[in-house]
Every structure is written in structure tokens, then in C-alpha cells.
Amino acid sequence: MTSQLEADMQKIAKGEATLDEVTTESREMLEKVFAELEASREEIGDHIQKSLKADKTLGPCPECGNDLLVRRSRRGSYFVGCDGYPDCTYTLPLPSTGKPLIMDETCEDHDLRNVKMLAGRQTFVHGCPQCKADEADEEEDEVIGVCPECGEEHGGELAIKRLRTGSRLVGCTRYPECDYSLPLPRRGEIEVTETRCEEHDLPELVVHNGDEPWELGCPICNYEEYKSRNEVTDIEDLSGIGKKTAEKLKAAGIESLDDLKNATPEDVADQVQGVSADRVREWQAQAD
Ligand SMILES: [Zn+2]
Ligand SMILES: [Zn+2]
Ligand SMILES: [Zn+2]
Ligand SMILES: [Zn+2]
Incomplete structure (x- = not known):
């Protein structure tokens, strides 16, 4: 249509056609196109919807066989939910950092596509959300000391926990009654050493992540240091x-x-x- 229109404008410029003729012709051409679009309206809508959904589809729901999709909660966080909702309420959590991108690689165990979390310099591959959730369910919490918030009164203990979102933290065994927690890095094997922090009576931790081991130390000291480093005073x-x-x-x-x-x-x-x-x-x- 564009090339036709260009040729027509040339003709107008050369005096071989009139503006009226050209606009009438263009209008007829557009009307024809619109009629075709209108006639296949549903087909086109279906097609667009399918391609949009393909970008969000991970694979089959283990509970009902419908598609599992990346969804967004009302509070803005992402999770994996079933296309069969509300009949099927199967969900899997996703990390809270970043925006999920569905990758081509598929988990062989669950037939689900891997997820990458886009977060600028903090971008990371989360992998199969079902595998991550299963790992968290299977891993026992490792108790490392007494909870400074509720230990004395209620006997709460601090443990290294793996969450179903794939992240890890040091948290109270009385969660959700006590929500005391300290951050831990997402990756690397965490070694609990024999050395204990005198001030907090917690073991010093070392993170092994391929390169040089990272001596994280006492998780409370580490977190306090991190906070003071990032404190906004000016x-x-x-x-x-x-x-x-x-x-x-x-x-x-x-x-x-x-x-x-x-x-x-x-x-x-x-x-x-x-x-x-x-x-x-x-x-x-x-x-x-
Ligand atoms: Zn389902
Ligand atoms: Zn998996
Ligand atoms: Zn506690
Ligand atoms: Zn300490």
C-alpha cells in the first residue's frame, strides 16, 4: 500500500492523476483491508492471545495438566500459577528480586521451562521453580544457635533455612510467630565452622562458591556490618x-x-x- 501510494503521489506531482482519484483509490483499498481484518477478527485475536501466553507458559501443571503460567499478584510480586485457576489453585513461588524471563531450557524432571530473574547487575538464573520448591521442602533446617529475639522467653532457635523461592536465610524456628531473620547469599555451599562469635554465640559461616571461599563470619556481625556500610547519613x-x-x-x-x-x-x-x-x-x- 505504501509503495502504491508513493507512486500515486508521483503521478499527482506530474499531473497524471488528481488528488481526488488517489484518495478515492486509497480509501477503497483500506476498506477492503478492514473488511478482511473484521472477518477474521476472532482468528487474529486468538493468535495474538496464544503468542502472548506462550511467553508466559512454563509447562504442564502437575495437578491438572493445564498450563502453568507466570503471573503477578495484586501486590506486584511474581509467581507461577495454573491456567486452570480457580478450579486448580496450584502455585509455585518465584524469587522476589527481578522480573521473570522464561528460558528455552526445560527441566527434564518436571517438563517446566527454566526461569531467569532479570534485575540489572543482579540478574540470575533461578532454574526450574518446581525443583527449587522441592529442594527447600527436602532440606532440613540447620539449627546454629539461640534466637536473640525470642530464645530466652520462648526457646526459639536460629536455623539456616532454604525457602521455596530459592533464597536462603538465617531465621527463627518459631516462624511465623517470630520473624527474626538475617540474610544469606543465594548461591554457594554454606559451611558452618566450629569457631563461634563471642558476642552472639553463633558459628562463623564460610560460603563456598567456586572461587575463593567467602568468610562471612557470624551472621549477626555480618548483617550489622552490612547495614552500617549502607547506612544513609548524608x-x-x-x-x-x-x-x-x-x-x-x-x-x-x-x-x-x-x-x-x-x-x-x-x-x-x-x-x-x-x-x-x-x-x-x-x-x-x-x-x-
Ligand atoms: Zn493446575
Ligand atoms: Zn524441575
Ligand atoms: Zn525468634
Ligand atoms: Zn557476632
Whole structure:
């Protein structure tokens, strides 16, 4: 149609056709196309829907045989759910980091396609969500000490746990009554050594992940160190604020974190060139 139209415009330019003739012809051509589209409306809709679903399909549901699909909960997190819902309520969890991408590789045991979590520099392959959930169900929690939050009163203990999402943590054995937890890396074998932290009476941990073993140490000390390293005490600790931006903010009267927290995002955006109100809101969220 485009080439036809171009040829027609040439003709108009050369005086071989009139504008009226060309528009009438184009209109007829479009009407014909629309009639065809309209006639196969359902077929086209079906086709689009199928291709969209193919991007989200992992494989057969072990409970009912319908397709398992990547879905999104109302709160925004991703999970695997059955296309037979609400008749079938089978679900599998997905990691909370990143956006799932379904890969071509398929798990031979479950006939499910592997999932990769896209999260910028933290992108990782999650693998088969059924395998991950099964691994977590099979692995026993390894108790390493007393829970600092509820141990004395209720006898809660800290254990290394593997979650069905594939992540690991040190958590209280009384979960969900006690939700005390410390983060652990997703990958690598965790060795529980004989050395104990004097302050927290917990064993020092070493993570083996191919290269040099990582001496994570006492999980509480490790987490406290991590928190203090990432603590936001100054405007320049916020991501995206370098020296230049800090100076511009200062010129607009924003010198401390408190100034930033109390500022009206729209006002800051008006006064500081190159900074949007949304950006200010992000910084405020980080500063909290
Ligand atoms: Zn199902
Ligand atoms: Zn599997
Ligand atoms: Zn506890
Ligand atoms: Zn410690």
C-alpha cells in the first residue's frame, strides 16, 4: 500500500492523476483491508492471545495438566500459577528480586521451562521453580544457635533455612510467630565452622562458591556490618547524588537529609535544574 501510494503521489506531482482519484483509490483499498481484518477478527485475536501466553507458559501443571503460567499478584510480586485457576489453585513461588524471563531450557524432571530473574547487575538464573520448591521442602533446617529475639522467653532457635523461592536465610524456628531473620547469599555451599562469635554465640559461616571461599563470619556481625556500610547519613549517600547534584541542592537550601525529607518534591524540581519531582520522591524514600 505504501509503495502504491508513493507512486500515486508521483503521478499527482506530474499531473497524471488528481488528488481526488488517489484518495478515492486509497480509501477503497483500506476498506477492503478492514473488511478482511473484521472477518477474521476472532482468528487474529486468538493468535495474538496464544503468542502472548506462550511467553508466559512454563509447562504442564502437575495437578491438572493445564498450563502453568507466570503471573503477578495484586501486590506486584511474581509467581507461577495454573491456567486452570480457580478450579486448580496450584502455585509455585518465584524469587522476589527481578522480573521473570522464561528460558528455552526445560527441566527434564518436571517438563517446566527454566526461569531467569532479570534485575540489572543482579540478574540470575533461578532454574526450574518446581525443583527449587522441592529442594527447600527436602532440606532440613540447620539449627546454629539461640534466637536473640525470642530464645530466652520462648526457646526459639536460629536455623539456616532454604525457602521455596530459592533464597536462603538465617531465621527463627518459631516462624511465623517470630520473624527474626538475617540474610544469606543465594548461591554457594554454606559451611558452618566450629569457631563461634563471642558476642552472639553463633558459628562463623564460610560460603563456598567456586572461587575463593567467602568468610562471612557470624551472621549477626555480618548483617550489622552490612547495614552500617549502607547506612544513609548524608545527602551524598543517596544513589544518584554526586558532588555536583549535592551542590545544586545546597544552593536550593537543601543541605541535610532532614532538609530533603521535609522538602516538597515539586518545589525542589522547580528550583534545581535536571532534577524531577519523582527523583526527589525516590531520594526521600531512600532517606527514610
Ligand atoms: Zn493446575
Ligand atoms: Zn524441575
Ligand atoms: Zn525468634
Ligand atoms: Zn557476632
